[in-house]
Amino acid sequence: MSDDGDLNTLPLEDMHVAAGAKFGGFAGWRMPLTYPAGVMKEHLHVREQAGLFDISHMKLFLVTGIGAASFLSKACPIDAANLQLHHSKLSFFLNNDAGILDDLIVTKLGDDRFMVVCNAGNAEADETHMRDLGRHYNVVIEPLDRVFLALQGPAAAQVMADVGVGDGGLLFMTGMEPRDNWFMTRSGYTGEDGFEIGLPEKDARELAAKLVADERVMWIGLAARDSLRLEAGLCLHGNDIDATTDPASAALMWAIPKDLRGDGTFVGADVLREKVAAGAAEKRVGLKPDGRQPVRGGAQIVDEAGNKVGRVTSGGFGPSANHPVAMGYVATPLAKPGAAKLFAEVRGNRIPVEVHSLPFTPHRYVKG
């Protein structure tokens, strides 16, 4: 097995050990990959009932101060001052070339108070990036020491009510601070209804124990988190998006408010405008391999003549879709269903793949 020596350990690791988790390294953390039920059952359980994920590897930053909104509107393509109270927004840190340094969720908790949730693998770089930019603003950037749990699935809201936390009146992509040092949003990364809750370790132990004691809930590992997000068409930074891709090629322009695309002054805005005007050379798309054989990240995509026209960035098997699912980038003229016959190269074979609309399994968010 892998050498886990230098990995960070989750605060609730003992609970995962007790639940029979198999661990592996991810983004510098020793993470539960699967529990005894296995990835397939875990995945399907989330779509049928509710699954509990320990996502404490992700980093919460509390951003406060009278300059907080201006700072965030510089750091990300959002209008933080006009973001509605309690609303969350998917956004990015871009570099000066409009490359995606990280994707993140910003939630407005007050006029001068925001929560930023970043990816584990980029947390350190994100903090440095924010502190560099933040020098010019009246802003306090505070990395929080929290356990971060996600409860996902159609039974999530009822379970939250039954354990006495409730849904806080939240709808999809809104968030609040229900108790001291708690942060809760109605969101997630599975395509299902659900909640993400950042809270102190002691509270988290109590809540997690209550949640998994409910027969509708089981622990879900990182392997199923990956297959769930892939079916839901959601990007994994480092695979599907990175500093060499921009929101236009990544088909994520929807996350940028329209007026900001025109006159925003966020980092990377000018280059992004140029890229949008010129037209992205390639686009991120869903890819459905023909047959049963999964196509994995790293596979090349070729046309009938064998010309390289793209690449797979994430791929695997979709237990709910019940067929292999993938996403990747293809040349823009080919980036629509049926535009061309495409093939993924796997171990010397060409597997036919078709451009498929995302998500592969419908989102079931509760939007009110």
Added chain:
Amino acid sequence: MAKTYYTQDHEWLTVEGGVATIGITDYAQEQLGDIVFVELAEVGKTVGKGDTAVVVESVKAASDVYAPVDGEIVEANDALTGDPALVNSAPTKGGWLWKMKLADESQLDGLLDEAGYKKLIG
């Protein structure tokens, strides 16, 4: 009953009349997790010890299964096309992967017996 041999790569093989039936161990299938696809061995192909004979794909990853000895592949387990999960549910029975005609039976001497394999996986 034919003797069962094991490899350091978590394969088992049984030999009858110079033909080995090969699969992965229960330990290996548990490590791999849910198998969703098996790229079957190519019947008629001659493989050397250490060559990839079969690829098993779990939800998350593809894993090579190597030929434990030299020989010619004489049969692939076609049942795995329709039901790859047999590798999980019956790794040493219905989930066998391929059969090969041994080129040199003395290579079997270098493999582990059951006691040796049990020691390996602890």
